[in-house]
Amino acid sequence: MALLLGIVGATQSWNVSLAILNLCLISAVMSLGLNIQWGYAGLFNAGVMASTALGGLAAVLVSYSPVGEAWAVGGLDTGLAFITLVSTVLGAWLIRKKVPEGSIRRVIFFVWLLGGYALLRHFYEQASLSIEAVDPAQTGFLGGLGLPILISWIAGGATAAGLAWVVGRVALGLRSDYFAIATLGISEIMISILKNEDWLTRGVKNVTGLERPVPYEVDLQQSQWFIDLVIRLHSADPNQVSEEFFQEMVMSASGVFVKLCYSGFFLTVLLVILGLAALALNSPWGRMMRAIRDNEIAAAAMGKDVTNRHRQVFILGSAVIGVAGAMLTTLDGQFTPGSYIPLRFTFLIWVMVIIGGSGNNLGAVLGAFITWFTWIEAEPVALWLVENLNSFLSEQNPLRQHFINVAPHLRMVVMGLIMILVLRFRPAGILPEKNTNRTD
Amino acid sequence: MDSLNAIVLLSNYVFIPSLVYGSQLALGALGVTIVFGIMRFANFAHGEMMSFATVSTIFITWWFQSIGFTTGILPTALLALPFGILITGLLVWAIERSVFSYYRQRKSKPVIFVIASVGVMFMLNGVVRLFIGTDEIIFMDGLKFLIKAGEFKKWSGLKEGLALKQTQVLTVLLAILAVSWLFWFLQKTKMGKAMRAFSDNEDLALLSGVDPEKVVRTTWFISAVLITLAGVLYGLDKSYKPLIYFHLLLPIFAAAIVGGIGQPLGAILGGYIVAFSEVTTTYAFKKFLRYLGPEGWSPEGLVQLLSTEYKFAVSFLILVLVLLIRPTGLFKGRVL
Numbered sequence: 139m140a141l142l143l144g145i146v147g148a149t150q151s152w153n154v155s156l157a158i159l160n161l162c163l164i165s166a167v168m169s170l171g172l173n174i175q176w177g178y179a180g181l182f183n184a185g186v187m188a189s190t191a192l193g194g195l196a197a198v199l200v201s202y203s204p205v206g207e208a209w210a211v212g213g214l215d216t217g218l219a220f221i222t223l224v225s226t227v228l229g230a231w232l233i234r235k236k237v238p239e240g241s242i243r244r245v246i247f248f249v250w251l252l253g254g255y256a257l258l259r260h261f262y263e264q265a266s267l268s269i270e271a272v273d274p275a276q277t278g279f280l281g282g283l284g285l286p287i288l289i290s291w292i293a294g295g296a297t298a299a300g301l302a303w304v305v306g307r308v309a310l311g312l313r314s315d316y317f318a319i320a321t322l323g324i325s326e327i328m329i330s331i332l333k334n335e336d337w338l339t340r341g342v343k344n345v346t347g348l349e350r351p352v353p354y355e356v357d358l359q360q361s362q363w364f365i366d367l368v369i370r371l372h373s374a375d376p377n378q379v380s381e382e383f384f385q386e387m388v389m390s391a392s393g394v395f396v397k398l399c400y401s402g403f404f405l406t407v408l409l410v411i412l413g414l415a416a417l418a419l420n421s422p423w424g425r426m427m428r429a430i431r432d433n434e435i436a437a438a439a440m441g442k443d444v445t446n447r448h449r450q451v452f453i454l455g456s457a458v459i460g461v462a463g464a465m466l467t468t469l470d471g472q473f474t475p476g477s478y479i480p481l482r483f484t485f486l487i488w489v490m491v492i493i494g495g496s497g498n499n500l501g502a503v504l505g506a507f508i509t510w511f512t513w514i515e516a517e518p519v520a521l522w523l524v525e526n527l528n529s530f531l532s533e534q535n536p537l538r539q540h541f542i543n544v545a546p547h548l549r550m551v552v553m554g555l556i557m558i559l560v561l562r563f564r565p566a567g568i569l570p571e572k573n574t575n576r577t578d
Numbered sequence: 579m580d581s582l583n584a585i586v587l588l589s590n591y592v593f594i595p596s597l598v599y600g601s602q603l604a605l606g607a608l609g610v611t612i613v614f615g616i617m618r619f620a621n622f623a624h625g626e627m628m629s630f631a632t633v634s635t636i637f638i639t640w641w642f643q644s645i646g647f648t649t650g651i652l653p654t655a656l657l658a659l660p661f662g663i664l665i666t667g668l669l670v671w672a673i674e675r676s677v678f679s680y681y682r683q684r685k686s687k688p689v690i691f692v693i694a695s696v697g698v699m700f701m702l703n704g705v706v707r708l709f710i711g712t713d714e715i716i717f718m719d720g721l722k723f724l725i726k727a728g729e730f731k732k733w734s735g736l737k738e739g740l741a742l743k744q745t746q747v748l749t750v751l752l753a754i755l756a757v758s759w760l761f762w763f764l765q766k767t768k769m770g771k772a773m774r775a776f777s778d779n780e781d782l783a784l785l786s787g788v789d790p791e792k793v794v795r796t797t798w799f800i801s802a803v804l805i806t807l808a809g810v811l812y813g814l815d816k817s818y819k820p821l822i823y824f825h826l827l828l829p830i831f832a833a834a835i836v837g838g839i840g841q842p843l844g845a846i847l848g849g850y851i852v853a854f855s856e857v858t859t860t861y862a863f864k865k866f867l868r869y870l871g872p873e874g875w876s877p878e879g880l881v882q883l884l885s886t887e888y889k890f891a892v893s894f895l896i897l898v899l900v901l902l903i904r905p906t907g908l909f910k911g912r913v914l
Contacts, residue, residue, distance in 0.1 A: 182689050308898055312905060314689040315620040319831045320901055323894030326828055334887040481703065481824070485696050492693060544711055550704025557697035558677055561690070 139507045146515065153390060156397035158514050163404035164466050166506035169490040170411055170499060171458030176488075177497035177571065178424065179451040180431040182314050185305065185321030187483035188328040189456045191475065192301055193294030193463020195332060195339060198473045200290035201349045202282035208272045209280060212337065215265035216280070219258055226254030269337040279340045287349050291407065291464045298460020299453045301328070306449040325484065332475040339475055346472040352399035358392040367391075400469055407465065408503070411458055415499045427451060428497075459487075481550075486513065489557045495567025504569060512556070516549035584869035586738040590727075596850070596857040598746045598815060601753035604849030605808035606826065607833035608760065608842055609801040615777040615840040616797040617682065619691035623673075625827030626702035628809030630669060631802070632818055633710050635662030635810045636717045643719070653720045653745070655814055662810060667802040673698055674798050682794070706820055715818040718745060745815040756807055757846060760800065764842070769796055777840070825890060829856070832897040838907025847908060856892045859883040 147155035168186065175181045229250055237243040270278045309320040332339050339345065358364045368391045418424050430437040430444055438444050467473050486509065494505020524541045560567065606628065613621050621627075638658035648654045677694050724747060727739030734740075764770040769792070775783040776793045784790060812826065833852045837844025863881040871877070884892065900907060 180689075182692065308902060312901060314687070315692050316835070316901065316905070318622075318689075318692060319620060319835065320898060323828055323832070323897050327891045327894050330888055330891045334885065481700070485700065488693070488696060489700070540711070544708050547704045547707035547712075550700050551708065552704075554697045554699070554701030554704060557700060558694060561694055561697060562677075562680060565690075 139504070139511070142511060150518075151390070153393045153397065156394060156401065158511060160397060160400050160404060160469055161466075161514075162507045162510045163401065163408050164462050164469065165487070165490060165510045166503040167404075167408050167411060167462035167465065168459050168487050169494065169502040169506040170408075170415055171455045171460075171462065172487050172491050173455075173494075173496065173499060173502035174415060174418075174458060175452055175455035176491055177495075177499075177502065178419065178427040178431065179448055180314075181310075181448060181452055181455075182318040183321050183452065183455070184318040184480075184484055185325035185328075186459055186487045187478050187480050188301060188305075188321075188325035189298035189459035190463035190466065190483050191325075191329055191332055191478045192297045193291075193460035193465075194467035194473050194478075196294035196297045196460070197287060197290040197348065197464040197467040198339065198345045199282040200285050200293050201287035202345060203284040205272065205277045205279065205281035208269045208277060208337075211272060212265040212269035212280070215261045215268065216337075219261035219265055222254060222258045222261060226251065226258065229254070266335070266337040274343075277340075278343070279337050279345075286351070287468050288351050288403075290468070291461050294464025295457040295461040298463065299457035302453040302456030303449070305456075306452045310448050310452065311445055322480065322484070325480065329475065329478050332478070339473065342476045344472055344474045344476075348467065348471050348473070350471060351403065351468065352396050355389070355392040355396055358395060359388050364388070364392065364395070404465060404469075407461065411461070412499055412503065415458075419499065486553065489553055491567075492557055493560050493567060495569040495571060497571030498567065498569045501567050501569035501571075505567065508568075509553070509556075512552060513549055516552050517546045520545040520548040580869045583736050583738045584866050586734075586736055586740050587866055587869065590738065590740050592854075592857050592861050594742065594746060596854045598749045599857070600850035600853030601749050602808055602812045602815070602849075603826075603829055603833045603853055604846040605753055605756060605804050605811070606830035607837065607845035607849050608757070609804035609808065610830055610834045611837075611840055611842060611845040612760075612797055612804070613801050614834070615842075616773060616793060617678070617691065619688040619695070620831065620839070622692060622695040622827070623698040623702060624805065624830065625823045625825075626699045626706065627666065627670065627802075627805045628812070628826065629706050629820055629823035630702050630809075631662055631666040631806035632809035632813045632823070633706050634665040635659060635806065636710070636715060636813070636818060638662060639717050649720065651721045653718050653748075653814055655717055655810055656748070659806065659810060663803050663806045666806045667799050670798045670802045670805070671795065674794065679794075703820070703824070710820070712820055715813075717818060718814050720744065743815070745811070749811045749815055752807060752811060756804065757842075760804075760842065763800075769793075773797065828890065828897075829853075829893040832893040835897055835907055836900045838909035841907065841909040844907055844909040852893045852896060855896055856889050859892050860886045860889050 143155050143159055146158065168190065172183065172186055175183045230247060233243065233247050233250060237246060269280060272278055305321060305324050309317050312320060333341050335341065336343065365388060368388050372387060426442060427447060430442055430447055434444050490505040490509040491502050493509055495501025521542065524545045606624065610621060610624050635655055635658045638661045639655045642648060642654050642658055647657065677698060678691065681690055681694060721744050723741060724744050725740060725742040727741040730740045764774060772783065772788045773793050773796065775786065776788055776790065809823065829852050833848035834845050836851055837848030860882065864877055867877045867881055
């Protein structure tokens, strides 16, 4: 893998190579999270995207500085809406608890919910309208807490875990493909909320210019110590090479430096989570999870609480994915709800886990690296292929143009093919799980 | 007069669109359900199969148009439909032979089938885009409107117009035709009975001499017919966009589950439930209420339960509710 990245670095550029590496690291964290759910416990979570997006939202809400004006005009209504929401839910819960079952309870319950919804809608509409009216080209949303963005990685995990708790209440206990469909549906609902609740996320207007945990390239290019470093590394004398060439050198070096900083952060997170995951897998808890996965009925007969364990593992896995989602938004420096599509953020992660080896943490990491590398590099390779195969067609030939336009989509075919082939001929993945009694 | 206006308004913007959309969903959900009934897995590649079927039909339509083989009034795609079904049938059969049959012989868990179908989904998604790109394609030709809004207003003297597109009528007619044929097939023919027996109790059916390969082959072919119909009718009515077909998968699943997965009747009902609730919850009833209320009165706000952006979310909401309250769907018990 390092060799492959090295080849990319030498042939394309080190900046490209490191960009791929960074996303490989993030993908590895995501696939570790999914591996906890699928590999440890056999849960088919088709809602990976929801955790990722919530992690991204957390990055915005933690790091963006609060928009005072928006709070001033919409804060009161937002607060009222929030109180209404909480009291409606609490009241509904109380009604279910205290009032004896029967048609009276049903009527009270229904009226209470309807009233709560109407009131909520009232406050919510006022709040969202007034907030979204505040300088819509720049802000038009409440903003965040203005804390360092690194905190958001933890917050992202926590938010994703919170959603997973709710989803778990709803969907766990369904049979596997129902669970998959339900999670897929919930993740789509989450994305449409993120896209449309402008007061919270700016919606499809995106939040850009998030704070960075690493220095900016421009600042680096100005600072003397960095220029000295470049000179020392290249062992070049700035007086001998031309001014322009030197400028270019500093520029590309600053890009590499920034990406290396990110890589350092991501690698730390990946190693910590990998270590924890390995510990968990080899602990009594991990053995219990595998026992439940391999034979639910037998495990239940041994007194294991299957649904609760499933919920636990689902929440843990989602939290890990949420951390990765926050990391991704941090790396991008922007939050774009429109970019969350299930093929890229749910099913690609699935390919990673299946290829790497379900149940094996190192396998999940390896699968993430291989898959992401293929996903990115399939495009230049496909373009190169098209260029060469089409060399007998003239430049203006429409067919040639068509092939060049659609070449990027070849990666979908490649991904699907790899997934089907691995599932067929090496169902345990590249690095199979050790000590397993799995039968399928 | 005002109440008439209200009725026309509602049928133009709510009733007819939901009926048409519901028919398209019902056809899709029937395909999902029939595969589920026999092979016991939810086919995630269904949406992409619909996309593929539509694309192959589009290519044949273009070919027919280029040689001038058109009817003038009916859309050319209707002539291309049988060929589209044939191509889709071949594709689905090839997928069955190369991917799914292996797992069936090994009696793998349903979830393995689902993962395999995700792989198929990726491949088909790529293949379709390789052929046709990602642009929006309108392949409807022939007569567009059967009733035009302006003409209707003139004829009836009402303030509200009623428009009826040819594709809308075609969708409903073809859906009725396909569904009645399917039910006749399942209830009356030997093969249909074998399929139902197989779905009800596989071992018993095998003992009675039902050929499983034949059952599976027939199932895939029927699903190919339904896939092509659903895909082409949706594409004719709206337009063809590769991305939309992936998104259609979710309302289709919702429809199949709401009705009770594996239940053909449930799939049809589910399709209409999903479509009607998607349209009614996102329709602004302001104008409608203004007609019904006293003269000069107008309701505050749009009287809209959810904003239109949440149209797709409604089907999942229904899905989640059904899974919570009645996981077996509206119809339960024996499938197919």
